[in-house]
Amino acid sequence: MLMKKLILILLFALNAAGAEQLKVLNYNVFNSHRNGKSYRDCVKWVNMVQPDIAGWQELVGWNETKLKKFATDWNHPHAAALKRGGYNIGLTSRTPIEVVARQTKGFWHGYLHCRTAGLDVIVCHLWPGGVRQQMAEANQLHALVTKLQKEGREVILMGDFNAHAASDKTWLDKQQPLLNRRAPGDAKKRPEDRFIVEGKYTFPIMNRIFEAPLRDVVRDKFDEQYQQPTYEQGLMLGSFPSRVLEHVKTSELQLGFLERIDFILTTPGLAKRCVSAKVAREPAVLETISDHYPVIAIFNK
Numbered sequence: 001m002l003m004k005k006l007i008l009i010l011l012f013a014l015n016a017a018g019a020e021q022l023k024v025l026n027y028n029v030f031n032s033h034r035n036g037k038s039y040r041d042c043v044k045w046v047n048m049v050q051p052d053i054a055g056w057q058e059l060v061g062w063n064e065t066k067l068k069k070f071a072t073d074w075n076h077p078h079a080a081a082l083k084r085g086g087y088n089i090g091l092t093s094r095t096p097i098e099v100v101a102r103q104t105k106g107f108w109h110g111y112l113h114c115r116t117a118g119l120d121v122i123v124c125h126l127w128p129g130g131v132r133q134q135m136a137e138a139n140q141l142h143a144l145v146t147k148l149q150k151e152g153r154e155v156i157l158m159g160d161f162n163a164h165a166a167s168d169k170t171w172l173d174k175q176q177p178l179l180n181r182r183a184p185g186d187a188k189k190r191p192e193d194r195f196i197v198e199g200k201y202t203f204p205i206m207n208r209i210f211e212a213p214l215r216d217v218v219r220d221k222f223d224e225q226y227q228q229p230t231y232e233q234g235l236m237l238g239s240f241p242s243r244v245l246e247h248v249k250t251s252e253l254q255l256g257f258l259e260r261i262d263f264i265l266t267t268p269g270l271a272k273r274c275v276s277a278k279v280a281r282e283p284a285v286l287e288t289i290s291d292h293y294p295v296i297a298i299f300n301k
Contacts, residue, residue, distance in 0.1 A: 021275070022117060022299045025051035026158040026264050028125075030290035032060045034244070038289040045285055046074040049296065052094045053116060055123035055158045057109075058290075059088040067092065082112040082123075089123050089159070091116070107137050111159070113144065119270070120148050120155045128162035130193030131204060138163075138208045145212035145267070154270040157214060160262050160292065163195075163205035167219050168260050171234030173200050177256030181247075206263075215271035217264055217297050218278060239279045239295060243287040264297045273300045 025046070033039040046054070054076065059067060064081035067090045071079040076092035080099050083089075087109055091097060093116040100120070104110040108127030113120065122144065126137050141157060148155050164172055179199065186196045195201060210216070218237065226233050238258030241248050248254040264277065277297035280286060286293055 020301055022053070022301055023049070023051045024156060024158070024264060024297045024299070025049060025054040025294055026123075026262060026296075027054065027294040028057040028160045028262060028290060028292035029059065030244070030292060031058055032062060033289065041285050042289045043073045045283070045289065049280075049294075050075075051296070053119075053121060053156075054092045055121070056090040056092070057123070057125045057160045059090050061085055062088050062090065064090075078116070080112060080114055082110050087125070089125055091121060091123050093117065103140070106140055108133070111141065111144075118154070120153045122155065122157045122159075124157065124159035124161070126160070126162045126205070130189050131195060131202075132193055134163060134205045135208065138205045142208055142212050145209075145214060149212065149267050153267075155214075155267045156264065156270070157209070157212075157266070158264040158295070161206065161209075162261050164201050164203055164259060164261065165206045165210075165216060165219065165263070166203040167216065167223075168234065168237060169201075169203070171229075171231050171237075172259060174231055175256055175259065178259060181257070209265070213268060214265040215268055215274075217266055217271055217274045218295060220271065221274065221277045236281070237279055238281075239293045241291045242289075242293055244289075245291050262292055262295050264295050266297075266299075270299060274298070275300055 029042060033042050063084045067081050068079040071092040076094055078097045079090060079092040080097050081088050081090045082102050089112050091112055091114050095117045098115040100115060101113040109125035111122055111124035113122045124141060126134050145155050145157055183196050186194050222237060235255060235258050237260045239260045239262035241257060243249055243254055248257050275298050280294045280296050
C-alpha cells in the first residue's frame, strides 16, 4: 500500500511538472502518411511524444472534418484546416482553437493563422518554385508576424519553408550530392528565381522571415550545445530527406543529401522560454512515416 501511494505521488508530480510546459510539434507527413500506409505508425509515435500543439503539412485530401476526427487518435480534441482538400495544412491542439485567418491568396499552398494556448500559431507551407514566388510568400509572413509582435502577441511560425537558413551555410555548402541533384533544374530558371548561385545555396527567403523578428529555436539550442560544430554535427539538423526515399535509402547515401527546410520559429520573448528544440531523427520508425523528419520544441508556460 505504501509503495502504491509513493507511485501515485510520483505520477502526480510528473503530471504537474508537464503541465508547466508546452510541447509543440511540426510535421510534414508526405502525402497523408504515404497515402495512409504509415498513418498508424505516425499516431503511435505522436502519442509517445504527446505534443500539446501540432502543425501539419501535406494532409493531402483531408478537410477540417476529417482532421478533427483523426486528431482524436492523438488526443487532440481541437483542429483546424486551411482548405477543403488538396495539399492541405492543419493545426491540432489540446486546447480550443480560434481561427484568425485562412490565407491562400498570393500562395501556392498558404498559411493557417490560429490562436490556441494563449499564442498566435501560424502553420505554413512555402512553394519551392522560385525565389520571387517564395519571397512574395515570405513578405506576407514577415508582415503578419511583425504586426502581431507590435501588438504584444507571442507567435509561433512553423512549417515546411522549402528554404534554408544562413546559419546552416557551413555544412550545407558541403552537401555536394544535394547541390548536384538540384543545380540542373535550378539553372533552367530565370536568374532572379535561382536558389543556387555560383554552385552554392543562397538564403534570401529565411533572411527576410527572420527580420520579423523571429528566433530559430532549434538552431539556438543546437548552438548552445555545439559552440564550434563539426560537419557531422551539423548534419544532425537535417530535416529532409528521410531514408524512405529511394535515392537516400541507406544512411551512407543520405548524408550528402540532408538539408534543413522545416522550422519552428518564435518571437523573441517566447524563445527565451524554450527549454528544448530539435529535429527528431529517432526512433527508426521516423525513416518510414514521411520523407520529412518532425521538429519538436518545448517551452515553459
